[in-house]
Amino acid sequence: MEPLNGDDRPHLPPPSLWPVGFAVGVACVLVGLIVDPLVVVPIGVAILLVFGFLWARDATKGYRAPVPDLEPETRRPGREAPPIPAHVGEAAMPEPEPGEIERFPRSKFLEFSTLGLGGVIGGIVTIPILGPMVANPFRHEKHGKLDLGPLSDFPSGQWMIATFMTDPAEGEVTRRTAYIRNNGESNGEPSFTIISNRCAHLGCPVQPNGPVFDNKKKVERTKGAGDVTLIPMLPAGGFGCPCHGGQYNPEGNRTAGPPVRALDRYDYSIVGGHLVLGKTYSVSKVDGTGAQAKIHRYGLANPGNHVDGPEAWLYPLQPPH
Ligand code: FES
Structure with a gap:
């Protein structure tokens, strides 16, 4: 050769x-x-x-x-004369006359129409799948003021199961649950422990390990959180997750099972004598109890994600909440 x-x-x-x-x-x-x-x-x-x-x-x-x-x-x-390249010599097509519409070779048309068709088919196949995947993390839950009712509904030292709607206009699908204890006063201010019921393993709803007094259920209608139900309870054994057996003590610290951190908590404020919920945040652990508890708090993380220690490096990205 x-x-x-x-x-x-x-x-x-x-x-x-x-x-x-x-x-x-x-x-x-x-x-x-x-x-x-x-x-x-x-x-x-x-x-x-x-x-x-x-x-x-x-x-x-x-x-x-x-x-x-x-x-x-x-x-x-x-050497024998090489074949004449296609672009040399007399044009296969006559040059367009001035004013005549420019003509393109058929290969160009096929090239662009194939690419265009491929793009359209690719979009039809991928957008319905990728669109929701990318968009979902950016859908913020709409929060008005999550007014859970007057402080008098939360007796000191008493745990309550509170359910409320984050967006009453959207109805029951926005109903959430928090476990709330009035810790009494700390530095002259009311103190509350407000724990999310979202398991820190995979997000199942955790349940109180203790009696729940359904017969004392109270419903408070508030503007920001719809119908707020308050049920007294006594989580002497803390909280347990029915999905994979995760266990937490009454402060939300993990005590057994697969969860990797403590239960998330809610910020709160007192507005006009009412308890108003704020944002949720994640917690690695809680030292102490009640108003004296030292909460190791972090930005809200997904269930299953470590928030402290070297393992947290495995989860550098969290969708915005
Ligand atoms: S989701 Fe709670 S232990 Fe798995």
Whole structure:
């Protein structure tokens, strides 16, 4: 076989770094959608546009370069004349007359229509799957003021199961549960322990390990939280999860089973003599009890995620809540 040299070498595109930059931009946008849509996504889009432009410019360089004029004398002696390239010689199609619509070769039409069709089919297949996956973490639960009723509904030292709606306009689907204990006063301010019922393993609803006094149930209608039900209870044995046996003490500390941290808690405030719930946050552990408890708090994390120690490094990203 004759060695390849000179013009006989295959014309491969030179290696380029632009696709790598483009890929970094795409990755940056995807990560930004989860981490910080307002800052990281625009940076990713900028990278994507810059490298996309450079890549496209590189890829189309051949179309924009002037066509070399191959004269017969440039052919090497002693060799058969190479086949005439398609772009040399008389045009297969007549040049458009001035004013006539520009014509494109059929190969171009097929190339673009195949790419376009592939894009449309890809979008039809992937958007219904990827769209909700990407969008769901960004759906914030709408919280009005979660007014759970007057302080008099929460006797000192008494645990209550409180259920309430985070968005009464949306109905029962927004109903949530919290376990609330009035700890009495601390530094002249009312103190409450408010524990979420979302298990820190996989999110099942935990139950109190102790009697629940349904016959003393009270319903308080509030503007911000709909019908608030309050049921006294005595979680002497703490809380237990029916799904995989996770166990917590009355402060929400994990005592057994697969959960990786303590139960989440709610912030709260006292507004006009009413107990108003704030945001939920995650807790690694609680030292002490009641008003004197030292709560090791963190930003709200997904169930199953460590929030402290080296294991927390495995969960660097949390969807915004
Ligand atoms: S979800 Fe609670 S122990 Fe698994």
